[in-house]
Amino acid sequence: MWLTQLLALPLFQMAFxxxxxxxxxxxxxxxxxIAVGNALQVASFSSIFAVCNITSEEKWQGTLIPLIAxxxxxxxxxxxxxxxxxxxxxxxxxxxxxxxxxIFGVDMSRTDFAALTIVILITSLTMTGFGLMxxxxxxxxxxxxxxxxxxxxxxxxxxxxxxxxxDLPVWLQPVSYAIPMTYGTLAARAxxxxxxxxxxxxxxxxxxxxxxxxxxxxxxxxxxxxxxxxRRGTLEEY
Amino acid sequence: MAELQTLWGSFxxxxxxxxxxxxxxxxxxxxxxxxxxxxLIFFGNVSGSLALYAVLGGGMMGMWxxxxxxxxxxxxxxxWNGTIEYVLATPSRLVWIVAGRSASxxxxxxxxxxxxxxxxxxxxxxxxxxxxxLLFLLALMLTLTSLSALGIVFCSSFLLTRxxxxxxxxxxxxxxxxxxxxxxxxxxPFWTHPLSLSLGPTWGIDAMRYAADATYAGMGFGYWTxxxxxxxxxxxxxxxxxxxxxxxxxxxxxxATLEEx
Numbered sequence: 099m100w101l102t103q104l105l106a107l108p109l110f111q112m113a114f115x116x117x118x119x120x121x122x123x124x125x126x127x128x129x130x131x132i133a134v135g136n137a138l139q140v141a142s143f144s145s146i147f148a149v150c151n152i153t154s155e156e157k158w159q160g161t162l163i164p165l166i167a168x169x170x171x172x173x174x175x176x177x178x179x180x181x182x183x184x185x186x187x188x189x190x191x192x193x194x195x196x197x198x199x200x201i202f203g204v205d206m207s208r209t210d211f212a213a214l215t216i217v218i219l220i221t222s223l224t225m226t227g228f229g230l231m232x233x234x235x236x237x238x239x240x241x242x243x244x245x246x247x248x249x250x251x252x253x254x255x256x257x258x259x260x261x262x263x264x265d266l267p268v269w270l271q272p273v274s275y276a277i278p279m280t281y282g283t284l285a286a287r288a289x290x291x292x293x294x295x296x297x298x299x300x301x302x303x304x305x306x307x308x309x310x311x312x313x314x315x316x317x318x319x320x321x322x323x324x325x326x327x328x329r330r331g332t333l334e335e336y
Numbered sequence: 337m338a339e340l341q342t343l344w345g346s347f348x349x350x351x352x353x354x355x356x357x358x359x360x361x362x363x364x365x366x367x368x369x370x371x372x373x374x375x376l377i378f379f380g381n382v383s384g385s386l387a388l389y390a391v392l393g394g395g396m397m398g399m400w401x402x403x404x405x406x407x408x409x410x411x412x413x414x415x416w417n418g419t420i421e422y423v424l425a426t427p428s429r430l431v432w433i434v435a436g437r438s439a440s441x442x443x444x445x446x447x448x449x450x451x452x453x454x455x456x457x458x459x460x461x462x463x464x465x466x467x468x469x470l471l472f473l474l475a476l477m478l479t480l481t482s483l484s485a486l487g488i489v490f491c492s493s494f495l496l497t498r499x500x501x502x503x504x505x506x507x508x509x510x511x512x513x514x515x516x517x518x519x520x521x522x523x524x525p526f527w528t529h530p531l532s533l534s535l536g537p538t539w540g541i542d543a544m545r546y547a548a549d550a551t552y553a554g555m556g557f558g559y560w561t562x563x564x565x566x567x568x569x570x571x572x573x574x575x576x577x578x579x580x581x582x583x584x585x586x587x588x589x590x591x592a593t594l595e596e597x
Contacts, residue, residue, distance in 0.1 A: 110509035121520065252366075
């Protein structure tokens with residue numbers, strides 16, 4: 099089942115937007131822009147959707163209360179539960195780039211693969227941090243699935259995946275730059291065009307900054323919502 | 337008659353459950369909304385009737401999203417809530433219960449489709465003139481029925497798996513692509529065309545475009561042929577769905593895997 103998700107989702111998401119782009123404006127540049135953006139964005143299925151739903155799944159399985167009752171430090175507990183999804187995200191992005199290259203004809207002859215690997219690693223890490231931040235809300239809400247679904251797809255619109263962020267209304271652009279994926283798509287396209295790690299450092303630092311801010315905000319929210327949920331007795335609500 | 341009572345009872349319960357907790361409509365419609373928004377931004381620089389593809393495609397995707405999630409979670413929620421055995425223990429056949437739930441999802445899917453049309457027209461200023469409203473409505477209703485029947489087919493397999501949620505997520509986009517919801521299927525590789533043409537929604541969206549735009553050339557079969565194909569595929573899906581449910585229901589009871597999740 100996991101393999102179905104790993105192999106099918108990147109293919110069909112990329113296919114949808116690439117064929118749509120070919121229908122509207124059949125230029126190679128456009129298709130490359132979209133294929134690379136989607137190759138990276140497909141990681142959201144693991145780093146946002148799966149991570150965000152961790153607390154909800156534990157509610158459904160009846161394991162949240164025993165978990166919260168442990169004396170374990172919340173920070174490693176908070177990060178550790180999502181760490182598998184970092185690897186899952188990396189694998190999903192790798193599959194996405196394979197499709198971009200071999201099925202949708204993205205020219206990767208000039209790609210700096212070392213730089214691209216670092217971009218993929220940082221994007222998966224930071225987006226998992228972003229997913230954890232969203233998932234913290236699931237401690238207090240009856241389910242995090244609603245918010246998980248919203249942020250799973252909203253990235254397609256605001257993170258420069260299918261068109262540049264500058265095409266968005268000005269008031270919406272700050273939202274784009276609060277999400278690590280936006281920097282990831284910029285860096286990935288530059289790496290595919292041959293930019294090295296030195297050239298990418300500024301944008302990768304911005305991405306890492308957005309990711310660290312998400313993790314810290316997520317941790318604070320996790321602890322805060324845990325206290326609130328304990329006080330109100332809503333931990334088991336779903 | 338008893339089957340119709342089951343169907344109605346299931347439809348009613350499903351609608352009551354939805355109105356008791358309407359937030360669940362968000363996961364069902366967010367993808368179609370976002371995809372339509374991206375498409376409208378793509379189509380923003382294109383003149384002519386191309387925007388029709390985005391708007392009608394978005395509507396169809398909204399219907400499919402809701403129907404698929406409705407079918408996918410129809411039994412998954414019973415599993416999580418520990419009520420699936422009670423549902424199967426009733427003397428009514430499961431397929432009629434699922435059909436009622438699927439019909440309610442399809443009905444809500446219609447609301448989704450209308451919401452997407454309204455947002456596209458009001459929010460993005462898309463021009464959407466329907467050349468023949470009656471034929472459009474007919475094609476819309478038949479496409480909705482076809483999507484609902486397709487949902488029943490998939491739902492039968494969801495009874496066997498612990499991961500209906502993963503399957504549901506995985507089946508959403510293939511239909512968007514294969515049915516040519518927002519672009520002509522001629523753009524897809526030739527070997528995929530038989531798959532596309534075996535899907536009722538492919539014919540349904542083509543029929544809707546014929547009815548909406550008098551100058552639309554489409555797949556070349558014409559409105560009425562498209563409509564007949566939608567009807568034919570719906571009958572085939574229902575036959576397969578009912579047959580699969582007999583097999584799957586017996587297997588799930590025999591293997592005692594109903595409560596696994």
